[in-house]
Amino acid sequence: MDVFSMMGRRNHEEVVFCNQPDIGLKAIIAIHDTTLGPSLGGCRFYDYATDEEALTDVLRLARGMTYKASIAGLNLGGGKAVIIGNPETDKHEFLFRAFGRYVDGLGGRYITAEDMNTTVKDMEWVRNETRHVTGISKALGGSGDPSPVTAFGVFVGMKAALSTKFGSDDFNGRKVAIQGVGHVGYNLCRYLNGAGAQLFVTDVNAEAVTRAEKEFGAKQVDGEAIYELDVDIFAPCAMGASLNDDTIPRIKAPIVAGAANNQLAKSRHGADLLKRDILYAPDYAINAGGLINVANELEGYNRERAFKQAEGIHETLMAIFKLSRDEDIPANEASDRLAEDRIRRMAQLKTSFASTPSRPRQGR
Secondary structure (H helix, E strand, O other), X not given: OXXXXXXXXXXXXXXXXXXXXXXXXXXXXXXXXXXXXXXXXXXXXXXXXXXXXXXXXXHHHHHHHHHHHHHOOOOXXXXXXXXXXXXXXXXXHHHHHHHHXXXXXXXXXXXXXXXXXXXXXXXXXXXXXXXXXXXXXXXXXXXXXXXXXXXXXXXXXXXXHHHHHHOOOOOOOOEEEEEOOOHHHHHHHHHHHHOOOEEEEEOOOHHHHHHHHHHHOOEEOOHHHHHHOOOOEEXXXXXXXXXXXXXXXXXXXXXXXXXXXOXXXXXXXXXXXXXXXXXXXXXXXXXXXXXXHHHHHHHOOOHHHHHHHHOHHHHHHHHHHHHHHXXXXXXXXXXHHHHHHHHHHHHHHHHHHHOOOOOOOOOO
């Protein structure tokens, strides 16, 4: 694989390959853009089929974090890490401590956090080797599990979508199909059920589905059938690339709004949704609550402040939907424009100050 070519396609700044065979560590850290600040993004633990697949995923995820931080108004750049292995059998303390040393070696250019198949406990092991980690337990001054804030952000984002599509953000009687009821999907069910929505769920984990059925009265749907339900909102909350050439023609919901990262298999699929008059809430805009939550740890965590900032996702999506409508462009392109504009303005600001001669201080 041509690593530099893969980095060059999306202007990634840095890629670090972490290899310590004696303890089983095989990881990749990708830093996309640090114009707005140090890169922050979670560490995913996944058994990739090939190293190239892992690199492709981490590069894509890191770029998404740049846009997510920008659209959320955070002074952070985008980064991500993946540890290659089986999360059920390969996890142990010293693997994460070794990973923490690689993070520490970046001197703060990358700040890690929990992600798919990693936990607060894992991040505490990382913390033994570096201070550049978030998503640690409340007992250690962190925020703990960020999924409730992520789910809350998706919930308020859905309200923006309902208001735009139907003129009302009332969930009472609305039908929502949720693909994936893990940590975030579960908490999303909780918010939606409390607001009166009727829930339909699917997940590869049968226990997660059963819990949603018992606690929220959700109705189980078999796998692929979730796309074809006659519902108001389809919420992808599992793996990425769920919106593609095969699935988009089957979607009956007038709104797609969910927590999964990289929902569009290709950027052009945003245009496909627009052609079908399906309102799409760009993933990195609507699911920014988790990043907002862990970013708060950098300044001393305040849970109330994190939820208050996550409320801003509603305003962000309303701005995206307006630009999409006014310019007749897909919502993902509108979101990219707004994110890129903030990064560009910050780059101009830094360049302007760097080129301004410093003035000598006046004596008293």
